[in-house]
Amino acid sequence: MVKIIIYTGLSLPFDEAKEILDSDENTNVIYKRPIKRGDLNLDLKERPDIIGIIDGVFHQNSAVGHKEILNVIKSGVKVFGASSMGALRASELDTLGMTGIGYCYEQYATGTIDSDDEVAVMLDSESLEPLSTPLISMRYVFTNAVNENIITAQEKEELLSIAKKIYYPKRNYSLILNESNLDNAKKEDLINFIRESEDIKKEDAKMLLYHIKSIIKKN
Numbered sequence: 001m002v003k004i005i006i007y008t009g010l011s012l013p014f015d016e017a018k019e020i021l022d023s024d025e026n027t028n029v030i031y032k033r034p035i036k037r038g039d040l041n042l043d044l045k046e047r048p049d050i051i052g053i054i055d056g057v058f059h060q061n062s063a064v065g066h067k068e069i070l071n072v073i074k075s076g077v078k079v080f081g082a083s084s085m086g087a088l089r090a091s092e093l094d095t096l097g098m099t100g101i102g103y104c105y106e107q108y109a110t111g112t113i114d115s116d117d118e119v120a121v122m123l124d125s126e127s128l129e130p131l132s133t134p135l136i137s138m139r140y141v142f143t144n145a146v147n148e149n150i151i152t153a154q155e156k157e158e159l160l161s162i163a164k165k166i167y168y169p170k171r172n173y174s175l176i177l178n179e180s181n182l183d184n185a186k187k188e189d190l191i192n193f194i195r196e197s198e199d200i201k202k203e204d205a206k207m208l209l210y211h212i213k214s215i216i217k218k219n
Contacts (some may be wrong), residue, residue, distance in 0.1 A: 012205035056085025102204030122169035
């Protein structure tokens with residue numbers, strides 16, 4: 001029996017996560033709310049084989065520490081990270097045994113971004129519903145909008161500059177577009193593009209679960 005602990009709920013709701021990776025006769029999958037400092041020490045008592053870190057707290061509680069993750073890895077647990085806190089910590093610990101997966105991880109690992117603020121969001125503490133839009137998601141969408149000739153590279157930089165100046169709990173597309181110099185027609189085109197764009201943090205979270213699923217099948 002393979003025991004797996006997954007920290008999510010924000011980037012990927014629990015019910016959607018279970019559609020990809022759920023318990024069966026060979027696995028016991030436990031889904032937990034965004035990780036905070038101290039959680040991994042408790043996890044060791046449950047003796048998991050795999051831990052997947054997707055979401056974690058940034059400011060509501062103390063964030064999961066590097067030493068905690070390394071301690072778990074040294075105990076023989078495979079630790080994977082993606083999407084949000086998982087991507088950030090994986091980029092910092094990928095040379096020490098933590099495996100990073102997906103776009104958000106690659107952005108940190110390559111040095112394209114380096115701030116915790118990129119993946120931070122305001123959330124409803126009860127429902128875990130996101131109440132703001134993470135900067136990394138905006139960066140991803142605006143880059144694709146440039147590739148599709150909806151906005152120019154210069155306009156992308158203007159939008160990101162506005163976004164960076166807004167404290168993360170208040171960051172959203174509407175506020176940024178209202179403060180931009182885009183004309184109304186271009187704003188409308190960009191709004192439609194945003195609505196049709198994939199949620200990159202969610203896609204990364206799914207990728208992590210599919211990756212773990214593939215590992216289990218191989219074993």
